[in-house]
Amino acid sequence: MILLILREQDSYGYQIIQRIRAMSAQQWLWSEGMLYPVLHRLEKRELIEAYWKVAESGRQRKYYRLTKRGRMELERQEQQWRVVQQTLSNLGLGKKDE
Amino acid sequence: MILLILREQDSYGYQIIQRIRAMSAQQWLWSEGMLYPVLHRLEKRELIEAYWKVAESGRQRKYYRLTKRGRMELERQEQQWRVVQQTLSNLGLGKKDE
DNA sequence: AATCATACCTAGTGGCACTAGGTATCACAA
DNA sequence: TTGTGATACCTAGTGCCACTAGGTATGATT
Secondary structure, X not given: OHHHXXXXXXXXXXXXXXXXXXXXXXXXXXXXXXXXXHHHHXXXXXXXXXXXXXXXXXXXXXXXXXXXXXXXXXXHHHHHHHHHHHHHHHOOOOOOOO | OHHHHHHHOOEEHHHHHHHHHHHOOOOOOOOHHHHHHHHHHHHHOOOEEXXXXXXXXXXXXXXXXXXXXXXXXXXXXXXXXXXXXXXXXXXXXXXXXX
């Protein structure tokens, strides 16, 4: 999800959480304590990279950018996702119990 | 996935693995070491229940049956799944990088 | 008799999801 | 001016669980 968000545009932790919350119709309320370790892990794997930037508000924000490796990883995961979807669909997901 | 399989019909460990393998076009190769602990956990949560049965082959097999609670849990998870799908779709999953 | 497929199982490890904190700045109200 | 809420970053600790790597046993095939 983070990689998807960063493919749209560079973003920062707090905003990523808001975005997920909004896109899930308030169904997913990711805590910050969850997010930042994930971001750092993604950075370590060189799927994303960080840079500091001062917003118009005057606040420092740590923006993240998708790297080339990140883009490749995202494609790999989209492929995997299709397998998951296809498999669950084959197993009758969504169909009512007869 | 296990609950989905058991909604179709009662099944046993070894067969469940084969089924997942087949339904995923050989993309998912679940090990038995993975499966059995999960089955036991589901049983403990009373989402499934086990019974021994002798197959025509003469072998003892431990069949699992979906319980009422299991059926309810499966519906809950299908709901969750729709949220996940919708959210990822909203975030542009599947769309090519522009 | 050996090997393969079937059929069940447990122990151990490492990673990670999640909770529960902490720090700091800015805006705004009491 | 202090206190509250939103913004914005972070770490430590716990406990579960995904996964690997084993083990046992039977029936069928070679």
